[in-house]
Amino acid sequence: xxxxxxxALVAASLQPVYAAASEDQAKIRAALNDWTADFNxxxxxxxxxxxxxxxxxxxxxxxxxxxGDICSRLKRALTDETRSWxxxxxxxxxxxxFGHIAMVRLTWTSTVTGGPEGAVKSVEPGMxxxxxxxxxSWKIMRYMAFSQ
Numbered sequence: 001x002x003x004x005x006x007x008a009l010v011a012a013s014l015q016p017v018y019a020a021a022s023e024d025q026a027k028i029r030a031a032l033n034d035w036t037a038d039f040n041x042x043x044x045x046x047x048x049x050x051x052x053x054x055x056x057x058x059x060x061x062x063x064x065x066x067x068g069d070i071c072s073r074l075k076r077a078l079t080d081e082t083r084s085w086x087x088x089x090x091x092x093x094x095x096x097x098f099g100h101i102a103m104v105r106l107t108w109t110s111t112v113t114g115g116p117e118g119a120v121k122s123v124e125p126g127m128x129x130x131x132x133x134x135x136x137s138w139k140i141m142r143y144m145a146f147s148q
Contacts, residue, residue, distance in 0.1 A: 021097040028095050028102055028130055028138045036087045039074070047074040052131060052139045059124075060146040083114040100132040108145065123148040 031050060038046040048071040055067040077085045093105040107125045126145030130138040 024097045024102060024132070024138070025095040027136075028097075028104060029092060031130075031138050032090050032092065032104070032106070036089050039078070040086050042078045044075045044078045047071070047078065050140055052133075052141045055140060055142070057140075057143045057145070059144075083112055086111050086113075102130040102132075102138060104128040104130065 035047070035050040038049075048067070051067055051070060053067050055070065057065050057070065059065065077083075088109040088111075091107040091109070093107070096103045105125075105127050107123060109124070110122045111119055112122070113119045124145045124147055126143055128140045129142040131141040132138055
């Protein structure tokens with residue numbers, strides 16, 4: 001009986017941890033979906049909000065990049081009058097929360113139209129590492145992505 005009671009107490013004590021992780025997963029999912037909506041609506045003032053200023057990322061075939069690199073690239077894409085970029089909602093495979101850090105395994109799919117080559121679709125599986133911010137929001141601090 002004492003073992004069963006101990007097991008029940010341990011299980012009960014873990015319940016809030018799972019609830020908090022589930023809430024954090026929902027916040028991260030919302031942040032990713034909001035970013036996609038902002039990008040597709042050409043809200044250049046919002047496209048850098050998903051990233052921490054200390055962001056470092058790796059993309060297949062490119063040297064290590066930083067926050068300024070991705071922000072200028074995204075803003076340039078949104079102001080390009082000859083081509084149009086859109087993102088599908090990310091295909092989120094899993095979100096693992098570890099306290100103030102979360103890992104998201106996902107695939108981003110973008111399409112560029114307006115160029116001489118016609119519509120070009122890019123599928124980029126990767127991993128985003130988020131950090132909880134002081135205001136409770138989540139931002140990407142590191143990511144790695146690869147083109148298929």
